[in-house]
Amino acid sequence: MPELPEVESLRRILARSATGRTIVSAAVREKRLRRALDDDVADAIAGRAILAIGRRAKYLLIELDRELVLLVHLGMSGSLTHRRAGFDPGPFDPRHDHVEFALDDGARLVYNDPRRFGLIKLIKKSELENAAELRGLGPEPLGGGFSSEYFWRATRGRKAAVKTLLMDQRIVAGVGNIYASEILFRAGVRPTRRAGRVTRAEAERIAAYTPAVLSEAIGGGGTTFRSYRDARGQPGRFAERLQVYDREGQPCIKCGAAIRGIVVGQRSSFYCPHCQK
DNA sequence: AAACATTCCTGCACGC
């Protein structure tokens, strides 16, 4: 997964394929995800109509009738696939297909998550804003709330690496490890730079490249690094357009210098020592 | 066999 572009790609596919459908039944095979699924989730979902599919940060929001919302997070290794009736159901994975929804058109939505860092939670629509998972999230990077002025202010006085802050969901919602490296490369800022030392011009570039990179990735259907698959079971195509991520030792596309791989805030990070200051 | 696309929690350091 599953950073913002992957979840947004998933949202768009499900919006077309599942909106208006009714969930006739739900089966929970494994409820031990990041948090254990509530015991009554399957019963509460059965019979509910899917009104819309939304997204906040990396959370997918499946809006149901009766003012219910199913919150889905894919963690590190989760996927939610839509399998049409009568078509190849894809490789059935009994060990990791943890939750399955049957729709009234014969299709199925299958939640698969090997590492089980994901989350599925049913909440009332009125409690959405106050939900612990969504409360405190920063602005959506594609929603206009993530301005250069905002980011510049948010970084003042902060000693943590700028990449760490860019990935902090309270600062901006949806940027994860892959795109943080890509955004900082395009902005010409090293991931290790202390956030408080980012100049105003650099903050402007970061704030501008953040939505640009995410939008481009959405256009490519997201990034498949190892195992990510979209709702149709297809890998994302943005991996071919990654300029630094997982390219340690390979030449920078701008200057030819060898891309470096380092660890920042315990996450693998990549940058060009020549282009990024 | 070490690394991993995410989030949450703990504990320490620092500053007021």
Place this chain on the structure above:
DNA sequence: TGCGTGCAGGAATGTT
């Protein structure tokens, strides 16, 4: 001293 905040580190887990 006490408290709040920031930050680092680790844990959760299965796969490649």
